[in-house]
């Protein structure tokens with residue numbers, strides 16, 4: 001089982017430990033949450049028509065009403081559980097069990113007891129939804145997560161012995177509305193270089209009217225067939241006109257990518273990470289326990305394009321690096337770090353296979369439809385689950401826009417852009433110590 005969510009906070013453990021930058025730390029995320037509260041209070045209904053909140057390009061949030069309370073929760077295609085963490089123990093539950101469940105994510109974990117209550121998502125109401133009433137969290141400073149994956153990947157479903165009455169909210173919605181297709185769509189917005197913004201969308205069983213063409217895009221069937229995750233075959237990867245040999249990362253004859261809105265960045269093979277960044281003049285690779293972390297001159301980038309189902313999906317250069325501001329030698333610096341990182345996840349056999357994990361950093365470049373097909377417990381579809389993408393990125397305009405925007409951001413931060421070639425990789429350890 002692969003359950004990933006939220007902060008790719010600690011890239012490695014041990015002597016070379018590399019903590020995620022201050023701007024991405026749980027501390028910053030907590031500050032971010034205060035701002036989200038502000039947005040939620042100020043706007044009449046920030047979530048009208050499926051609109052979602054983009055929290056610093058790292059999390060995408062929607063509102064879910066659970067047992068009489070509204071929660072702002074992370075939309076996570078990489079996991080399958082609905083959990084909320086009430087501020088007080090005052091949920092109007094229909095049935096609070098004492099069955100304890102611990103859900104462990106790619107980073108962090110939560111624990112609590114299984115409860116049943118009414119749940120409202122968008123314009124759909126489920127009278128008696130099973131969810132986790134969380135009272136313990138470890139490194140996850142959010143109100144809750146709405147897992148958008150398959151039942152088979154749900155810790156709650158598993159804990160109840162795969163009882164169909166305890167399936168995911170989406171399965172219950174799909175089974176209540178059998179005349180409709182079983183799909184969701186996600187349109188993740190891009191805040192230029194961080195910040196909390198309203199925009200983009202999460203929809204159930206409907207397309208955004210101006211992007212409904214996604215329905216005609218190639219269907220990328222979930223593979224391997226038994227996959228517990230939203231994993232699809234990768235057709236090709238091109239960097240600055242050069243084709244990456246994807247077969248070196250293949251499993252069972254095909255290279256797979258899990259499309260995961262709950263992960264901010266991307267985790268790929270070391271070879272692919274190097275392929276993406278090594279051609280950028282002046283870029284430097286810093287070794288970590290889990291592979292190289294690239295430091296890139298802030299206004300330089302590669303042209304990266306993925307191919308899925310024979311169609312090309314270019315990546316905006318803004319989505320190749322993340323800005324990190326830190327102090328060293330009594331000076332404020334900004335470094336631009338590669339977000340197509342590599343990790344040992346790829347080498348472990350605890351999951352079904354080696355795969356790429358493409359998070360928000362990729363998803364911002366597409367409007368995506370996730371078709372659940374035969375993955376709905378008790379559903380009546382026999383078609384395989386699939387993902388369809390509509391490109392949102394114009395390769396020829398994205399590059400010059402990136403140079404302008406990034407240049408402006410560096411100036412706004414009133415810091416000194418790090419020159420990677422003279423950058424001392426151990427600086428990371430120093431500022432990691434600072435924030436702990």
Ligand SMILES: *[C@@H]1O[C@H](CO)[C@@H](O)[C@H](O)[C@H]1NC(C)=O
Nearest residue numbers: 044045047048049050051209
């Ligand atoms: C929601 O969308 C509908 C149809 O596009 C539109 O008529 C309505 O004004 C929208 N409501 C809000 C609050 O944006």
Ligand SMILES: *[C@@H]1O[C@H](CO)[C@@H](O)[C@H](O)[C@H]1NC(C)=O
Nearest residue numbers: 045046047063065068069070
């Ligand atoms: C949740 O928010 C919606 C508006 O978005 C509101 O209509 C509803 O009453 C709220 N529910 C509760 C329990 O506050």
Ligand SMILES: *[C@@H]1O[C@H](CO)[C@@H](O)[C@H](O)[C@H]1NC(C)=O
Nearest residue numbers: 094095096097099114116160
């Ligand atoms: C509460 O849930 C448990 C576990 O699903 C079930 O055994 C019990 O009968 C339920 N109680 C009520 C009152 O619904």
Ligand SMILES: *[C@@H]1O[C@H](CO)[C@@H](O)[C@H](O)[C@H]1NC(C)=O
Nearest residue numbers: 102104109110111136137138
């Ligand atoms: C969940 O279980 C893991 C592994 O046993 C443990 O490290 C973690 O602290 C637990 N999480 C919570 C919130 O209790």
Ligand SMILES: *[C@@H]1O[C@H](CO)[C@@H](O)[C@H](O)[C@H]1NC(C)=O
Nearest residue numbers: 122123124125177204205206
């Ligand atoms: C929810 O709203 C969408 C779009 O307005 C509509 O197509 C769908 O039928 C509605 N579903 C329910 C259960 O009301």
Ligand SMILES: *[C@@H]1O[C@H](CO)[C@@H](O)[C@H](O)[C@H]1NC(C)=O
Nearest residue numbers: 098100111112113134135136
């Ligand atoms: C969380 O709930 C469990 C089960 O009810 C309980 O054993 C535990 O003490 C609670 N922990 C906290 C911190 O409230």
Ligand SMILES: *[C@@H]1O[C@H](CO)[C@@H](O)[C@H](O)[C@H]1NC(C)=O
Nearest residue numbers: 001153154155156158159161
């Ligand atoms: C599923 O539940 C069984 C016990 O019923 C447990 O041993 C196993 O670890 C659980 N698997 C997952 C992925 O939660």
Ligand SMILES: *[C@@H]1O[C@H](CO)[C@@H](O)[C@H](O)[C@H]1NC(C)=O
Nearest residue numbers: 094095116128129130165166
């Ligand atoms: C809600 O569903 C659970 C099983 O998931 C069941 O035990 C419980 O009796 C149901 N409660 C009501 C009020 O329907």
Ligand SMILES: *[C@@H]1O[C@H](CO)[C@@H](O)[C@H](O)[C@H]1NC(C)=O
Nearest residue numbers: 344345346347348349350354
């Ligand atoms: C995973 O399995 C493959 C093939 O069976 C094996 O070559 C590899 O060493 C295993 N990796 C780990 C980390 O156990």
Ligand SMILES: *[C@@H]1O[C@H](CO)[C@@H](O)[C@H](O)[C@H]1NC(C)=O
Nearest residue numbers: 240301302303395396397399
């Ligand atoms: C990327 O593409 C843009 C526009 O097509 C071009 O101007 C730029 O030189 C390319 N960059 C590289 C590194 O190839």
Ligand SMILES: *[C@@H]1O[C@H](CO)[C@@H](O)[C@H](O)[C@H]1NC(C)=O
Nearest residue numbers: 299403404405406407408411
């Ligand atoms: C970045 O901004 C500086 C200061 O305004 C300017 O001198 C420089 O030409 C800009 N560079 C690019 C690539 O736009």
Ligand SMILES: *[C@@H]1O[C@H](CO)[C@@H](O)[C@H](O)[C@H]1NC(C)=O
Nearest residue numbers: 328329333418422423424427
């Ligand atoms: C800080 O100073 C040390 C020693 O002079 C140097 O090695 C290091 O590169 C400097 N750090 C930065 C971020 O420039």
